[in-house]
Structure formats: structure tokens, C-alpha cells
Amino acid sequence: MATEQPKIQELTLEDVMGDRFGRYSKYIIQERALPDIRDGLKPVQRRILYAMNQDGNTFDKAFRKSAKSVGNVMGNFHPHGDSSIYEAMVRLSQDWKLREPLIEMHGNNGSMDGDPAAAMRYTEARLSKIAGEMLQDIDKKTVDMVLNFDDTEYEPTVLPARFPNLLVNGATGISAGYATEIPPHNLSEVIDAILFLMNHPKATLEDLMDFVKGPDFPTGGIIQGLAGIKQAYETGRGRIVVRSRTKIVPLKGNKAQIEVSEIPYEVNKAQLVKKIDEIRILKKIEGIAEIRDESDRQGLSVVIELKRDVNAEGILTYLLKNTDLQIAYNFNMVAIYHQRPEHVGLKTILAAYLEHQRDVVTRRTQFNLQKAADRQHIVQGLIKAMSILDQVIKTIRGSKDKKDAKQNLVSQFDFTEIQAEAIVTMQLYRLTNTDVTQLEKEAAELAKSIEAYQLILAEPKELDKVLRRELKAVQKAYPTNRLTEIQNEIQELKVKTEVVIPQEDVIVMISHDGYIKRTSLRSYSASEPDDNGLKDEDYPIYLAKNSTLDHLMMFTNMGHLIYRPIYEIADAKWKDTGEHISQTIGLADNERITWVYSFENLKATGKFLVATSDGYIKQTAFADYTPGRTYKTRASQFIKMKSDNASVVTVKYLPAAPTGTLILITQHGYGLRYDLSEIPTIGAKAVGVKSMDLRDDAIVRAAIAANDDVIAMITQRGSFKKMKVADLPITSRARRGVQVLRELKNNPHRVADYVLVANNANGVALDVLTDRGKHHSILNDDHPVSARYSNGSFVVDTDTEGEPVAMQIHPIPLTV
DSSP, X not given: OOOOOOSOOOXXXXXXXXXXXXXXXXXXXXXXXXXXXXXXXXXXXXXXXXXXXXXXOOTTSOOEEHHHXXXXXXXXXXXXXXXXXXXXXXXXXXXXXXXXXXXXXXXXXXXXXXXOXXXXXXXXXXXXXXXXXXXXXXXXXXXXEEEOTTSSSEEESSOOOSSOHHHHHOEEXXXXXXXXXXXXXXXXXXXXXXXXXXXXXXXXXXXXHTTOOXXXXXXXXXXXXXXXXXXXXXXXXXXXXXXXXXXXXXXXXXXEEEEEEEOOTTOOHHHHHHHHHHHHHTTSSSOEEEEEEOOBXXXXXXXXXXXXXXXXXXXXXXXXXXXXXXXXXXXXXXXXXXXXXXXXXXXXXXXXXXXXXXXXXXXXXXXXXXXXXXXXXXXXXXXXXXXXXXXXXXXXXXXXXXXXXXXXXXXXXXXXXXXXXXXXXXXXXGOSHHHHHHHHHHHHHHHHHHHHHHXXXXXXXXXXXXXXXXXXXXXXXXXXXXXXXXXXXXXXXXXXXXXXXXXXXXXXXXETTSEEEEEEHHHHHTSOTTOSXXXXXXXXXXXXXXXXXXXXXXXXXXXXXXXXXXXXXXXXXXXXXXXXXGGTSOOOTTOOEEEEEEESSSOOOOEEEEEETTSEEEEEEGGGGOOOTTTTTOOEESSOOSSTTOOEEEEEEEOSSOOSEEEXXXXXXXXXXXXXXXXXXXXXXXXXXXXXXXXXXXXXXXXXEOTTOEEEEEETTXXXXXXXXXXXXXXXXXXXXXXXXXXXXXXXXOEEEEEEEOTTOOSOEEEEEETTSOEEEEEGGGSOOOOTXXXXXXXXXXXXXXXXXXXXXXXXXXXX
16 A cells, blocks of 8 residues: 655745745736736726626616626626625726726716715616627637636636727726826827827837827816826836816905816815815915815816905915825836736837737637638538439438438538538528528628638738728727816926915014014003013013014024024914024024014015124125025024134124115224225125224124214213214224223223114113113213213113113014
8 A cells, every 4th residue: 555645744934925925916916906908907897897798788788786797797707705896896887987987887886075886786787888899709709718716607818808998997906016007098099099000010109199198087187297198108107297177266356266177086076175174274374265065967166265355376376286186196007918017108008909909800800700611611502402402302301310311411412511410400491492592692792701801811901901990980989089188397386475374463572582472463462561471681682563474584693593484483472471492493502692684575685784793794695694494493604703702793784775884883992984885795604804903802883874873882881972973084994993982091991882873863762781681771862972082971880780781772662
């Protein structure tokens, strides 16, 4: 007795997993998720169409329950879940997914809103008329047939596909390692391209694109990006933009509405409407009053009603950019070509389809030829029998049975077995002269048909002539206009800030210690101005009414520029402190925001004058200080500091044509005055040029003065002095200057700060800040103008209040 082979094999997990997954991958690539390049169908779709055709469930018959068709498919060809078969059937019937639906369905077959179809027990279906073209001549051995899963029936490996379904209806699917995304196309355009390719096998892609302009989505819309289409048709991969078809309709009362009549392919309309409504509710943009879905049997219609006096174009641009009103569509044209998944271009798809059709026509012609030849053989036998009818009858009557009769006819009259069978089974009524005539006529027609079939098989040009005629017949039977417009370039969407941000006047405050906030006019008006939420020793350095669309530029004493659009500043009540600038941008311990300027836009044409304590000065164009990408987290440098202990003493914005002269005053009491034209305009990070001959001194401040202005200065000893600007002679840059204080041997005066006051200004109050955080107010009118060598008069008690460190003109209370 032979020993039995062991049934247990020892294999590594790696080998088993690799082998099994390889088989599984091959199965789902070839037999589930990817379409065949010839008929454009996945196996489940092909089986649905074939099963319904076998069942006689065609366009010219009554509708039948979908459940019956699903059962037939599942029981005979596709042993998988009924839900997956029904979902595939439903998709084949959806005219917003397929350019030419292959199934007609009665009942709820879903919607563009993503609603599911009704259960299959409720819906009825049948093949559409054009699906008949997919299955035409399938009974004439035009395609290979294989046994089904249980070897009880045969099913086709591909359909005859009398129109190029892969391009016309497109395909989408995901398998192992491959995915496919082929958009729908226009039937007439694709057939024109095939007809051209038949006549010009070496046609270029450009030639074919004269016919196939691009995808033609069932939902219409506008395609932008001809270069992306061309790339996809060349390589199988490409990107285009698909945009909704919209128009802005003016209404009464200076209002308008955006009407959407077509949306991009495979966009869920309900989700799109919901997204736009969320934008309205969350006020991501101002101006949308209402959104309504007014779609009905006549077609799609989504209406976005806008408020009075809003930028309709700007809102539409925002919606295109931020919702599925515009999407990017990525071609990924993968199909099964010669049993392998491949990225295919337009010419490859058309050539493969043409090859398939030539094969189908050849096979059909061979089938028809064989059938005609078989019939011709029988007809010839019948005609011969008619000519010797009496002898044939006599022979049959003298035979024992049918078999004997056949043998006698073969042996006595040289009939073939097939002819003898036809004679013995012939009905008596056909033994008339009329039938002889009909047989002779039929024989002549058969001879003519056989000659035509043989010519088609022998001459490729004749075969192409047949194919061309049939393709034109399909094109004529299913005329269709292009639904999707194609535009060459992808339009860049730039959303204007005023569309996204509601224009609103607000109060902006920036404090000496670096707190920043914006407040509504209502909150500011309802509070006391001094109740600003700041600590006692802190005070505002910038307080103004601005628009939310304005831009702030904040300059620090260490040469850093912080940019903020006002709408990005945290909104807070007037009584709240606000956020500290260090929450977003790190500054040094002794660094302070000292100068703040606001601008309506970032297109100002003026310049900034920048001066440092160690004697450098420059002008820089506004454009050089515009913000970069990282402005939210990083401050930019607006001047390079020459020494570590130097600081910026002045940042002054000068309009396009400034007037006046530059004044520099040092701590030791030297003043220099010269024309602005001596200061060069250089880049943002440059150090600048020498402003003054300092020696061991430091500049307190630089200012632009008119000739009749008055200089009001405070010294560290608390002395206040006023002098005329005209007392400083106009000289040139980088000089020592002239003394504006009398030098004392003991405890000399040092300039702490100064401001310029217009000569004719009345009631001006000056605020002096001491190193103890105390504020001392000086009325300008109470002090006369002094000579250049005067040291002024004492106004601040330094023993009780501290030494003065800064001075400013008392701000006029802000009114709203």
C-alpha cells in the first residue's frame, strides 16, 4: 500500500501572505474595479447588461422589477452581495453620472443630493436603447464566451460595444495599487475622432483633439485648463478645474442674486448648498442674505440672494474658491488593456476600441458567412430535389424509416447528410412551383451575401467601410450636443479682503507695555475713556478710529516692524486689557512698540524716515516694508543696528512730497538742521548714513519741522524750554551742529525729549513722563520762547516725581 502524502505544508507566513495577496490583487484588478478598454465596463456592469438582455428585459419591452434582474445576475453570473449589484445597476441609470445611461429605471434612482435609490423591490428597470448597441450581435459569436462561476452557463468576457462606452460614460474605481478616474465625453465627438483615426492611423494627439475637445460632463459646467486636458490625453494623468455655470442677476433695491444653473461633476448639491449656508451663518463673508435650492423637473437651480450694495463678483469669487462651486478634477485614465492595467491616453483608447470593433465585425462576418454557406448548401439540395421530385418521393416512400430514407437519398442521388435531412423534414406544402422560384431567389441572394462577406474578410478597406457606416448610424441615432464649455486657461481666484471681512469702524489701542486690542464703537462709547483695562503705569501710545480693512505697521525701538491687518487684531471690550503682542511675536525684554501707523491699503507711495540714537539715518520706500508670508509669527527688520546699545529714536512716515527740514537734537544739547534731500532712500535692512557728528553724544529724536515751528524740550533735571526752529541754522548732514542749551560745569542739563509745536497753536498741553511712571502736565502757553543758550525754567520736581524721560503733546480725546 502506497504511503499517503502529508496534507500539511510548512510555509512561511511571508510566502503565504505574498501569494494570497498577489492572487487577490490580480482578481480585483482584472475582475472587479477597473474597466476593460474595449467596452469600458467592469465585470459587474457587463454581467448586469448581459443578464438583462438574456432575460429579454430590453428597451422595447415593459419594465420589470429591479429585484428580478439583480437576482438573475447574482444567481447566474455574479455571486456577490445583492446590494453591490443593485448599486451598480442604479449608477448605470443615473443621468447625472453617465453621459449616456445604459439602464432606464422607474422609481427613485437617487439624486444629485446624494439621496440613495429606493430599495430594489420598489424600482423597475430595463435596458436603455443605447445599451442595445452595447449588446448588438452578441449572439453571433462576436466576443469570447467563458463559463460562469458554477459552469452552468456562458458569459461574455467583453461586449461587442457598438459605441465607445469607456470614453462616453467614463469610469471610476479603486483596486489594489491602482485607481481609475476617466471622465465622460461627447458621443458624437468621440465617434468623429474614431472615424478620423480609421483614415489616418498615424494621426497625432493634436489631430484627435480637433474632434475630442475634452470631457463633456452630464452635469455641464465649465472646464478650465486646456494644458491639463492635453497632458491627460497624452499620459493618462492630468488636472483640470471644473467650475459651476453661474450668473449674477440684478434685483430691485440695489440688490443682486447669484444663480447657479450647472455644478461640477459628482458634486453633492445638498452638501454644496449646506456649505454655502454655513458660510452665511458663520459670517465668514458678509453679504449673503439667503440661499435657496430651487431645482425641479426643469433642471438644477441654486439661488444665492445677496444683501444690498455688496460686491457680488467678490462674493462669487470667494464661493468658487472655498466651496465645491469649483473643483479640481484629476484624470487618472487606467483601464485593462490586453489583460493588464495600464495608464492610457486618448489615442490608445481610440486605437484599442477600433481594434476591438474590427475584431467584432470580422467575427460577425465569419458567423454570417458560415450561416449563409450552410443555408446555401441546403437550398442547393432542395432545388436539386425539386428537379427530381418524383424519384425523391418514390425513394422516400420505399424506405423503412427516416434514417433509411436519408441513407437512400445520399447513396442514390449524391445528396449530403445535411441536404438529406432538410429534404426528409420538408413540409408537403412546399412541393409547389412557387417554392422552387423562392428557393432559386434565395440561392441568388445567398450567393450575393456570401460574396460580400468574403470581400469584407479579404479586404480591410471593405471591413472599415462597414464599420464606418455602422458608427455613423450610431452617431445619427443618438445625436447629442456638448454640455460642458471648455476654456483654455485656469482663472486664478483672488479673494478681496473686503469681501471676507465686513467693513466696520473700530477703536484700536496699543499700549506702551505692548497690549493690543480693537473695540467696537458701541463698547467704547458705553465706557469711560480712561477705563481702558490697562495697568496704572501703562498708557496708550496709539488710540484711533480705524476700519477693519486698514493695516497697522508697528515699529519697535530695536528696529523690528510688526504688521497686522486690523481685522486680525483680537476683538475685545473697551474695559478688557486685550492680548499682548508677545503671544504671537517674541520681543526682547527692553523692546517696546514706539511708533504706529495705519494705512488704508498696502499701496502707499511715501517713505519712512528712520533715525537711530548712535547717529544713523535713512529713508526707505513704503513698498520695502510690505509684509511677507510669516508676518503673523515673526517681526521683520526695518533697520540694521550698528551697535548693541543703540536704539531707534524716530520713525516718521513721509508722504510722496514732504515739506520742511530735518531737526536732530542730542542729549548733550546740540542741534543740527538740514534738508531732507540729503538723506538717501535705501533698503529695509540697511544701516543708513551718518546723520550727525556725535562724538560721545546720542541723538534724542529726529523731527521734520516747518521754519516757524517751536521746539519744546524737557531736561533730565525737570527744566522746560522753548526755542524757535529758525534759531537753528540750515547746514548739511553729519555735522556737529550748534548748542541749544548752556553747558554747566556742575550737574549739566541733558535733553530728555522734545516735541515740535506749531507757532500759532493755542491751548496745547504737554505730557511729561518720569522714570517713576509719573505724568506731569505742562501748558505750552504758560511759557515764553527762550534764546538758544537758555536752559529754560524748572517745572518738574525731580525729587518727588522722578527724572523726565519722555514728552508728548497731550492727545486730544477721541470722539466717535
